[in-house]
Structure formats: C-alpha cells, structure tokens
Amino acid sequence: MKHRDHSNLLAALAAEYERHSPRSAALNRDALKHLVDGGSHTLRLIRPFPPRIVSARGAYVNDEDGHRILDFWQGHYANILGHNPEVVTRVLAESFKDGFGLQTGFTDRLQVEVADILCERTGAEKARFTSSGSLATMYATLLARAFTGRELVMKVGGGWHGAQPWGLVGVDFHEEVRHAGRGRPDEEQGFRQPESKGLPSTVAGEVVVTRFNDAGMLADQFRRHGRHVACFIVEPFLGSAGSLPAAQEFLAVARELTRTHGALLIFDEVISGFRFRAGSLSHLYGVQPDLATFAMVMGGGMPVAAVAGRADVMALAGRGGGVKFSGGTYSCHPASLLAAKTMMSWLAEHEGEVYPRINSLGEKARRAIEVAFRSEGILARCTGDGNGVVSGSSMGAVSFPRDEAMGCCTPEQIRNPELCDVELSDTVLQLALLLEDVHVVHGLGSVSTAHTEEDIARLEEACRRVARRIRPHL
Numbered sequence: 001m002k003h004r005d006h007s008n009l010l011a012a013l014a015a016e017y018e019r020h021s022p023r024s025a026a027l028n029r030d031a032l033k034h035l036v037d038g039g040s041h042t043l044r045l046i047r048p049f050p051p052r053i054v055s056a057r058g059a060y061v062n063d064e065d066g067h068r069i070l071d072f073w074q075g076h077y078a079n080i081l082g083h084n085p086e087v088v089t090r091v092l093a094e095s096f097k098d099g100f101g102l103q104t105g106f107t108d109r110l111q112v113e114v115a116d117i118l119c120e121r122t123g124a125e126k127a128r129f130t131s132s133g134s135l136a137t138m139y140a141t142l143l144a145r146a147f148t149g150r151e152l153v154m155k156v157g158g159g160w161h162g163a164q165p166w167g168l169v170g171v172d173f174h175e176e177v178r179h180a181g182r183g184r185p186d187e188e189q190g191f192r193q194p195e196s197k198g199l200p201s202t203v204a205g206e207v208v209v210t211r212f213n214d215a216g217m218l219a220d221q222f223r224r225h226g227r228h229v230a231c232f233i234v235e236p237f238l239g240s241a242g243s244l245p246a247a248q249e250f251l252a253v254a255r256e257l258t259r260t261h262g263a264l265l266i267f268d269e270v271i272s273g274f275r276f277r278a279g280s281l282s283h284l285y286g287v288q289p290d291l292a293t294f295a296m297v298m299g300g301g302m303p304v305a306a307v308a309g310r311a312d313v314m315a316l317a318g319r320g321g322g323v324k325f326s327g328g329t330y331s332c333h334p335a336s337l338l339a340a341k342t343m344m345s346w347l348a349e350h351e352g353e354v355y356p357r358i359n360s361l362g363e364k365a366r367r368a369i370e371v372a373f374r375s376e377g378i379l380a381r382c383t384g385d386g387n388g389v390v391s392g393s394s395m396g397a398v399s400f401p402r403d404e405a406m407g408c409c410t411p412e413q414i415r416n417p418e419l420c421d422v423e424l425s426d427t428v429l430q431l432a433l434l435l436e437d438v439h440v441v442h443g444l445g446s447v448s449t450a451h452t453e454e455d456i457a458r459l460e461e462a463c464r465r466v467a468r469r470i471r472p473h474l
C-alpha cells in the first residue's frame with residue numbers, strides 16, 4: 001500500500017457523518033463551549049465529533065440520533081459481559097434501595113471480600129485499592145522505587161500504563177526521531193519520547209524503553225542499567241500498542257533478569273486481568289510478578305483498580321512504610337466494590353463458558369475483518385491471536401501493512417506509519433465504520449459475551465462496505 005494522504009477521504013467521510021448524525025454534531029458545537037475539544041479522554045473524542053450516547057445494553061449503544069451502534073470498544077475493554085449487564089446492575093439497584101452504595105469515608109466487609117477474591121485469583125499476598133489504572137501503576141512504581149531504593153523504570157516501547165509520569169514516556173511512535181543523530185534507521189527510536197509537556201524534567205532520564213518480546217534486548221538493557229533499575233513494568237498481553245500476547249520466553253527472561261538484578265517485576269494487568277481467565281493472565285504463563293495492577297474487567301463497569309503483590313513490598317504502603325499510597329476520596333467506593341465482587345465472583349463461577357465463548361468470537365471477528373478487506377483487494381491484518389500460552393483472545397486491532405511481507409508482530413511494526421498505514425486503521429476506518437453504525441478503536445477492541453455470531457457477520461459486512469468505499473482512494 002502506497003503512502004497516501006487521506007485528508008480528502010476523511011473530509012468526505014466527515015461531511016457524510018455530519019448528515020448521518022446531526023444531533024451529535026449539534027451537541028458537539030455546544031460541548032466545545034465549556035469542554036476542551038468537546039469532552040474528556042482524548043481517545044473518545046472522535047473527529048469531527050463523537051456520537052453522543054443515550055443508553056446502552058449488551059453489544060449495542062444508542063446515540064442521540066437514534067442509531068443503534070454495534071460497539072466493539074466495550075468500555076475500553078472493561079465490559080466483558082457487554083454494557084449494563086444485569087448480573088451487576090440488579091445487585092447495584094438493590095443495594096441503592098437498601099441504603100448502601102453512595103456512602104464513602106468508611107470501610108466495610110466488602111473490602112475484605114474483594115481483596116480475598118482478588119488475591120486468591122491472582123496469587124497475590126496483599127492488595128490495596130484505588131480508582132483508576134493510572135493511579136494503580138503510579139503507586140506500583142512508587143512502591144518499586146521505594147523498595148529497591150532505585151530510580152529507573154523499565155518499560156516496553158508502546159506500552160500504555162496510563163497517564164502518570166513514568167508511564168508517559170515511550171508510548172507513541174514518533175517518526176521524527178527514528179534517525180536521531182546516527183544517520184541510520186533505529187527502530188526503537190520511535191518509542192523514546194516523553195508524551196506530555198509539564199512532566200518533571202528528570203522523568204525522561206528515569207525511564208528505559210526496551211522492545212516488547214525481545215528477550216535479547218531486555219538482557220542488554222539490564223546489563224547496561226541493571227544496578228539502577230527499580231522495576232520492569234509490562235503488560236502480559238499488550239493492549240493499545242497492537243493487541244499482542246507476550247512470548248513465554250520474554251516473560252520468563254523478565255522474571256529471571258529482574259530477580260538477578262534486584263529489580264521488581266510488575267505486570268500491568270489493567271486490561272488482561274480477568275479478560276483471559278477469572279484471574280490474572282500471569283497464571284497462564286506460570287510467572288508470578290512481584291506486583292500487579294488490575295482494573296477494567298474486575299470493576300464490573302465501575303471505577304475500581306488495585307495493586308496486588310508481595311506482602312513485603314505492599315507493606316511499604318502501610319503505616320510507617322513511607323509510600324503515600326493514600327488518599328482517594330472515592331478509593332474503595334462501596335458501589336464499585338460491590339460491582340467488583342459481583343463481577344469477579346460471577347466470572348469465577350462461569351469461567352468454563354465465558355472465556356471459550358469470547359475467545360472463539362474474537363477469533364471470528366479478527367478473521368472476518370481480514371476476509372472482508374481481502375475480498376476487496378486490501379491487505380489488512382488483525383492482531384490479537386493467542387500463542388502457545390494464551391490459547392485464544394477476545395481482543396483485536398487492525399493494521400494495514402504497506403508490504404505483504406510485513407509481519408505485524410511488534411509495536412515497532414504496527415505503530416510505524418512507514419510500515420503500516422496507521423491513519424487508515426486508527427482514523428479512517430473508525431469514521432467509516434461509524435457510518436455503518438459500528439464502533440471500533442484501533443480497528444476493533446474486544447468482544448463480550450453479549451456479542452453474537454450475527455454481530456460478527458454484521459461487522460464483516462460493514463468492513464466490506466468500508467473497503468469498497470475506501471478502495472479508490474488507496
């Protein structure tokens with residue numbers, strides 16, 4: 001696929017979308033008055049404007065314009081049972097009637113129960129709760145730095161651990177630094193930069209970026225920096241950087257190297273926790289991290305997150321431990337914990353049905369997208385397949401490789417615009433699919449138990465129509 005500027009295609013799609021969704025368009029104009037870019041959370045602020053949602057159930061959301069949109073984003077991968085699953089909403093509604101739910105500032109039995117379930121299902125010794133994945137990874141990083149007395153945080157290029165200082169380095173692929181000063185292409189240069197203004201000036205120097213699934217480079221990085229590394233933080237299944245499972249060897253080597261060099265291994269399971277089994281994904285790899293972070297699925301659609309791990313490390317969060325894992329008016333919010341308890345217990349009871357079902361639908365969705373584009377002469381690759389360890393997955397991301405021989409196996413390939421048409425997968429495809437009343441992020445997202453074979457057929461047909469529409473512009 002050649003390099004094409006998609007601005008004309010995007011302008012045509014935007015004009016049609018404006019006609020397709022006049023109420024959302026009008027609301028967007030109102031939104032711009034007091035909301036930066038018309039909303040919060042940039043990923044949701046689809047250009048030219050996002051559909052404004054009025055209700056949701058299962059696989060579908062309904063917008064202001066009366067469209068019933070088939071949703072594969074499912075709350076940033078959180079809604080494993082679809083939107084508003086009765087399993088959770090019934091329990092919450094009853095609790096509100098019973099005078100339980102919106103009281104904060106105390107503690108209760110639920111915290112004990114949820115911590116018990118979480119530790120039992122993840123192999124952790126101790127847990128502490130907070131309210132977002134970003135806070136969880138920030139606290140985990142503080143704990144690791146305090147425990148080891150070291151400064152450096154190692155992460156993989158493209159790894160997204162939320163908006164916290166050490167997570168905000170090496171997330172996006174920056175083309176302009178690929179040849180930085182050396183006169184030859186250097187792939188990892190793409191994931192080096194701090195992603196935000198306003199960060200402490202020291203942060204870029206405190207983060208070491210290494211390549212996902214490259215055990216050799218990881219060993220090199222530990223040889224160079226090992227004495228100063230507090231932790232290596234990594235997702236066992238990479239989410240936003242391309243829907244890719246970690247190789248068994250990579251995580252085993254990470255365990256070995258962190259142990260040898262006195263650093264902590266942190267698995268960021270904000271997405272993967274309870275998405276592949278009713279517990280941590282690390283269990284399938286047989287690799288126990290020192291700390292892990294959880295959020296999304298475990299919260300049952302409510303804001304809850306956790307850091308869980310070794311008792312001696314977690315002890316630093318306690319009285320006299322010195323790490324200010326504290327505050328959070330809404331941390332351990334009772335309604336959130338009730339949703340978490342309900343969801344985690346339900347998944348544990350139904351593990352044998354839930355995961356095979358969503359993994360099989362995930363596989364069908366990924367292949368359906370590839371087939372739809374191929375039938376119109378467009379090469380599309382849908383990542384998200386399992387590997388020898390992870391037997392299947394409900395997740396997926398679409399890439400449009402510029403060359404048939406390109407593998408789409410690493411974030412360095414998938415997010416590099418020279419190798420894959422990133423604008424086509426992230427921007428054009430999303431807007432074109434919205435015109436078909438289908439919502440995706442990075443080309444797909446995840447399937448839930450609420451999705452059906454008919455929904456996958458609808459996705460395939462929608463992709464076929466999009467392929468026909470964009471073909472002349474490629």
Ligand SMILES: Cc1ncc(COP(=O)(O)O)c(C=O)c1O
Pocket residue numbers: 076131132133134135137160161162163235239240268269270271295
């Ligand atoms: C792997 C991972 N870690 C952390 C986060 C941050 O979580 P939150 O958005 O709840 O702050 C995310 C969010 O997408 C994530 O995917």
